[in-house]
Amino acid sequence: xPRRVPTTGPATEPDAGTLAVLAVLAVxxxxxxxxxxLRDLAMAEALSARGCSLWSICGDEATARLLKPLSxxxxxADLADPDLASAFSGIPFDVVFAVGVxxxxxxxxxxxxTLAALLPARARLVASVANAxxxxxxxxxxxxxxxxxxxxxxxxxxxxxxxxxxxxxxLTPIEVLRVHEPAxxxxxxxxxxxxxxxxxxxxxxxQLIVVAExxxxxxxxxxxxxxxxxxxxxxxxxAWAESRDRASELETALDAADTAREAAEAALASALxxxxxxxxxxxxxxxELEETLRQRMAELDSLDHALKLLQADLALKEAFxxxxxxxxxxxxxxxxxxxEEADHLRRTLAIVEVTRDAERAELLRLREVEEELARVRARxxxxxxxxxxxxxxxxxPLMLAAKWAARRxxxxx
Numbered sequence: 001x002p003r004r005v006p007t008t009g010p011a012t013e014p015d016a017g018t019l020a021v022l023a024v025l026a027v028x029x030x031x032x033x034x035x036x037x038l039r040d041l042a043m044a045e046a047l048s049a050r051g052c053s054l055w056s057i058c059g060d061e062a063t064a065r066l067l068k069p070l071s072x073x074x075x076x077a078d079l080a081d082p083d084l085a086s087a088f089s090g091i092p093f094d095v096v097f098a099v100g101v102x103x104x105x106x107x108x109x110x111x112x113x114t115l116a117a118l119l120p121a122r123a124r125l126v127a128s129v130a131n132a133x134x135x136x137x138x139x140x141x142x143x144x145x146x147x148x149x150x151x152x153x154x155x156x157x158x159x160x161x162x163x164x165x166x167x168x169x170x171l172t173p174i175e176v177l178r179v180h181e182p183a184x185x186x187x188x189x190x191x192x193x194x195x196x197x198x199x200x201x202x203x204x205x206x207q208l209i210v211v212a213e214x215x216x217x218x219x220x221x222x223x224x225x226x227x228x229x230x231x232x233x234x235x236x237x238x239a240w241a242e243s244r245d246r247a248s249e250l251e252t253a254l255d256a257a258d259t260a261r262e263a264a265e266a267a268l269a270s271a272l273x274x275x276x277x278x279x280x281x282x283x284x285x286x287x288e289l290e291e292t293l294r295q296r297m298a299e300l301d302s303l304d305h306a307l308k309l310l311q312a313d314l315a316l317k318e319a320f321x322x323x324x325x326x327x328x329x330x331x332x333x334x335x336x337x338x339x340e341e342a343d344h345l346r347r348t349l350a351i352v353e354v355t356r357d358a359e360r361a362e363l364l365r366l367r368e369v370e371e372e373l374a375r376v377r378a379r380x381x382x383x384x385x386x387x388x389x390x391x392x393x394x395x396x397p398l399m400l401a402a403k404w405a406a407r408r409x410x411x412x413x
Contacts, residue, residue, distance in 0.1 A: 031094035037101035098127040116169040130155035135183040171212040181206035355405035
C-alpha cells in the first residue's frame, strides 16, 4: 500500500518563528522597555508577561488608550518629531522597541537617528523591517504594471540597506533575526527566474529583526533568547528536512519492496497453478507420448526395410553404371577410330580433288591442242600434223600420272 510522507514542519511551538515571538524574545526578561509606534497589543502583553516595564510613544490616542493599562507612561507624539527623545530623557531604558515602525515612517533615516538618541548607555534597539529581497516581494515587483505602483507597494529595505541605515545613526547590529515565509507557487514565473530568485541568501526571509546598540558600547548582554531560539529552530528545520528526505527515501524503498513482493506472490501463484495443471495433464501426455513412440518405432521398421531395398537397388545401379562406363569407353575408342578414318578419307578426297583438277586442266589443254592441231592441219597441212603428233608423243608422262592417281583412289576405296 502506498504511504504518504508528511509535509508539515517539525513539532515546534506554533508561533516560534513569527515576528511577534522573535521580537519579544529578543528582549531580556524584566527589562525597561520603551515601545515606539507599537500597534500590536499582543506584543505589549507578551513583554509585560516577561516582567518588563513598559513606556510607550504612540502616534494616535486610540492606541495610547489600549497601551495605557500595560505601560508606566504613554505619550502621544509625532514619530517624525526630532525632539521625541526629550520625552523620556531621564529614564534609563534597557531596550527601545520599534517593531513595524520603519516600514511606515516617511523618513526612516531620521526616525532611526531619533531612536538612537533615545538609547541610554548599554541599551539596545530592537527594530524590524519587511525584507525587500524576499522572493514573493520580487515576484510581485515583476508583475506590477507601473514603477510607481511597484515602489509604493514594496518594502524599502534589504539586509544591506538596514545595516547602512543603522550605521548612519551610529548603531551597530549585534543580532539579525529572520521571520521566514515560504515562496508562493506562481506558474507564470519561468523556472529559471525562480531559481535565480531563490539564489539570494535572504530569499525566504520575509521580516528582518535587528538588535543594535551604540557603536561605542560593547556587547555586554550576550546573545538574546530569540537568537538562541532561531538558531535552535534552524537546526531543527535542517534535521526535519533530512528526516523528511530520509522518510521519503524509505517510503520509496518500501513501495518498491511491496511492489516486488506482490509481483513475487503473483508469480508464485501462477507457478503453482501451472504446476497443478501440469500434474493433471501429465498422465495423458505420457500416454500420448508412448503411442507416438510406438508409431515412430513402426515407421522406423518400415524405413529400415525400405533402406535395405534401396541399398540393393543402388548396388544394381552401380553395376549397370560400371557396364555403361565400359561401353562408353569402347564407344569412345570406336569413335576415335572413326574420326581417324574420317580424317584419312578427307585427306584422300583432297588428293582426288587435286587430281581431278589436274585432269580437267589436262583435258582442257588437250582440247586446245586438238583444236590447234585441227587448225594447223587445216592451214599447214600434213607437216604441221606431224609436228602435232610429235608433241602428243611427248606427253606420255602426264597420262601416266593420271593413271597412277586413279589407281590410288581405287585402292583407298
